[in-house]
Amino acid sequence: MSAHGDLRDSSGIPIDREGSTLLGRGGEARVWALPASGKALKLLEPHARTPERMRVLEHLVAHAAPLLQGADDERPWGWPEELVFEAGTCVGYTMRAFRQRRTLFSVLVPTERMRVFPAFDARHLHRVGANLARALACLHDANIVVGDVSESNVLVASDASVALVDVDSFQFVDARGELLPCPVGKPELLAPEHHGEFFSATPKTPASDAFSFAVLLFQLLFDGPHPFSGVFREAGPCPTPAEALLAGDYVFAAGSRLSPRLGMPGLGAIHPDIAHAFERTFVAGLHRPELRTSVKTWAELLDRAELGLVRCSRNRAHLHPSAAKACAYCTRADHFGRAFETFAQVNADELPPATRPSMPPPLPAAPAAATIAAPTAAETPETTPRPRRAFTRRIPALYGKRRAHVRDDAAVAEVATEPQTVAPVDARASAPSAPSETVVRAVSRAAAPVLPGSEPRATRPKQREARAPLPAPPQTLERSRALPRYAVFAALVAAFVLGRCTGTRAPEAREASVTSASAVPTTSSTPALTRGSAVLRRDTLTAEKKTPRAPR
Amino acid sequence: MVPSLALAPFRNGQPRVPCVLVLDSSGTMEGERLRALNEGLEILWTDLLDDPIARERIEIAVVEFSSDVRVTRRFDLPGEVIPQVARADGLTAMGKGLREALRLVDERTALYRTIGVPHYKPWVFLLTDGSATDDIDRSARLVAKAEAERQLAFFAVGVGDADMTKLRRLSARGAMHLDGLRFRDLFRWLSASLIGVSVSRIGERVPLPQLDWSAV
Incomplete structure (x- = not known):
């Protein structure tokens, strides 16, 4: 048992922790089995009890009902059911216990x-x-x-x-x-x-x-290997799976630098x-x-x-x-x-019928693509929504090192300039959704008294302001502004490579790239950039994909 | 061609965290100190085996040095046999011990490359209670070079009357001095650090747990 003392649910009823056993632990939380209620209890570590997290939990509990109906295999997720409080502070939640897993x-x-x-x-x-x-x-x-x-x-x-x-x-x-x-x-x-x-x-x-x-x-x-890991065919240090992923070295791809x-x-x-x-x-x-x-x-x-x-x-x-x-x-x-041999046993039994989770009523739709792009535009630290703590811990200086890498720069630039990077979520998401029963219930729950331990009301308007989508300017403009360093660099490299490698087209290419480089801070430079990255990247398929834009 | 015997441990498909323990087994370690060290190794083993991800990824090798150097365990995932230092006598051939450790690391990472196994930065963990009685400068240069190329994480821990000045010169990271006989805490820290690395992403800088066993 942990040091936690008197735990209660949102209506003040004590949580019976008699005979509870630890099911698992991670950096942010521990999960306990509660034999008395047959539920599992997820207790957040003190550093993970941020106001953002509390807001998320509140929302999830408010929306729990439709996602908790039906038989167990119709709802294959550990949805929070009840918030759990210790001395008035929310410290975690209860959910369905998954046994023998x-x-x-x-x-x-x-x-x-x-x-x-x-x-x-x-x-x-x-x-x-x-x-x-x-x-x-x-x-x-x-x-x-x-x-x-x-x-x-x-x-x-x-x-x-x-x-x-x-x-x-x-x-x-x-x-x-x-x-x-x-x-x-x-x-x-x-x-x-x-x-x-x-x-x-x-x-x-x-x-x-x-x-x-x-x-x-x-x-x-x-049998376990990552799709972007394998025997490195070239000299020099072998890329990590994450690096190989960005470079497009899928082990079974033609032209990959990795073989199985x-x-x-x-x-x-x-x-x-x-x-x-x-x-x-x-x-x-x-x-x-x-x-x-x-x-x-x-x-x-x-x-x-x-x-x-x-x-x-x-x-x-x-x-x-x-x-x-x-x-x-x-x-x-x-x-x-x-x-x-990784299959040791002959199993002639029929498999049980496949699980088919039931469709819950949709939650509020994600904003359409244009609004989704807004946070991308908010690159500056002042306007970026404060990331939840887990993020700051799990994404540290790793990328500082990678940024020095030409190939990756090109890849990043390409991603960011690709107009279709943010895919429209899906037809349902972009269509305005009818205010379903769920939404109505959520709104009424949101209007209910603030739960003890949740963030104080006074801070809410401020946070809402910070998260509120910015007026969406033309997408390409915002995107190119977000990466001047990459863009300039990639464009210059593109100009250099095109200038060296392609004899007759060199002047045209150089002109295009230089124009784009000088124009980067204010306007779109998609064609030159994509062309540049297609040349830089050795992944043939991507190059092929880009060729229509670089007429020969 | 890699013999299938050498290949077999890699059938779990997991990336690797190689770690060499370079342990002093010179005469001064005899007695209470050796007993505490072996107890620490047991704790390391239990912790590694208890972690479902660590036991599929962390590979430990053990090099002992006294008058000569012995490799008492080759790189392998933690198994049933707990590595122990059987006896302690003789001098302190630390330089040679370190070179042997670096050789093992090179050999192992070359094998990873041949097979196509991604791996994390190798760890070399040196533990001594004395002062090198052989040439340590060459080993120090090798360590410094590997560290500078980000090919190695080197940790030096001194026990008792260890020559800390010399130890500190070995690595940019400096050296730590073990408080009394707190081998338990030392190896608990080592397992927590290695487990932290094994679940991190390759290439990432992992914050190590607090050192509470060291009196620097």
Whole structure:
């Protein structure tokens, strides 16, 4: 038991902590099981009890009702149900207890998976992926973006059902119509548009979740390795997964500087459609979120691929796509020995029916793309909404080092100048949503007396002001203003490279780039920049993607 | 070609945090000090094995130095056998011990590269209660070079009458002096730091836990 003393819920009823056991702990909180009520109790560490966090919790509890209805597998998330107070201060919340579950990490790591879920075979791995995709799709339909989809926020049970926890870091729009951003993330799981300086300012989209999901799914289906890690083909220091991700070095991409690591099952382990969906996400969709495979499509693809798995004739524990010429796991065992067997048990049981989370009524819609762009424009520290504490801790000086890198500069510049970077959330999100019952309830809850321990009322108007969307000026203008240093640099490099590499087009190119460089502080410079980065980047597909804009 | 035996530990698909413990097993460590050190190593082991992510990522090697240098554990994930310093006698061949540690690190990171395993910055953790009896200048240069190239995190800890002036010269980070026999706290700090690194992102600067065992 921890040092916490008398805990009460919002109506003042004491929380019975008799026989509680620690379920897990992270940097910001501990989670306890409460046998008396059958619930779980998440207690925030003192440093995590910020006013922003309290506001988020208040909002989540106000919106809990529609997301808590139905059977357990229809609501696969640890939604806060009741706030918990200690001496009048909110210290955490209660939620549904998830028993007999492991984090997705234990399933991604094949050796650990063999220990905790020995009966899992390829069907289960596909099913875990599909269930996670469905849970995400369901949240997206309710205008919620998870933002920090990671191996530690997903819990898996032995029937391959999944549950999302750390709901208090989800990104959504509160009852006042303000975007509460997701403040955390791991670079090796984050889509490129959220890397670098723009991290806090760029709102996450369903396409950001789709990217993180694809990274985790890749690790799930290929026995653990990150899709942007492998054997570095060139001299010099090997890029970290996050660096390789920005540079577009997907291991199975043509022209990647990384080749698959030794001992990894080959592409034959997955259905060609899945391989194609990975390629869409990691190559074509790397810097173009709208091209990424959506979580809904992932769920369908994975369901179909699971049905198409056939048992290997040599090793009955292996399952492989029917189209595969040979079993990828047997091929690996032939090469690297039996130590690499990651499926030890023949499991002939039928899988239980797939979980299908029910669609909750949508929460308030995210502001349309134009308003979403506003925080991006607010680059200066005075106007940027104060990030929640977790963000400041988890995104430290890492990028200072990377900024010196030409390739990454180009990538960042490209991301920022790409007009479609902030994808319209989805049709439902951009359409004005009817004031559903949920919204009405939320508004009435918001008007209710302030809960003890929540931020004092006096500070609210100020915060609202800080978060209020700025009048949206032309998007390109704001974006280029946000990155003068990169833009100037990338444009100069572009001019230099074009000048050296292309004989006849050199004068024209140099002229274009120089114009853009001098014009950067005030106006858009998209064509020159994109052309420059296409030359700098060696990723052929991106270059191909850009060619229509650089007429030959 | 990498033999499949060497490849087998990497089948978990996880990135690695390599850490070499360079431990003094000279005559002066004998007795109470050695017992406390071994107890500390046990604590390190339990902590690492208790952490689900750390035990898949942190690889520990152990180099002991006295009159000569012995590699008593090669790089591997924490397993069933707890590394212990069996006996302490002889001189303090610290320079040679450090060079051996750096060689092990180079060898390991080269293997990571061949296999395609991403890794975090390697750690070299030196613990001594004396003064080097061999040439330490060359080792100091190697350490300084590796640190300057951001290829290494080097920690030096002195116990008892350790020559702190010489130790401080080894690394830009300086050296720490262990308060009495607080090996438990030292290794608890080491495991907390390594676990912190193992769940961080590769290349990130990780704030280390407070040093409460050191009297600098």
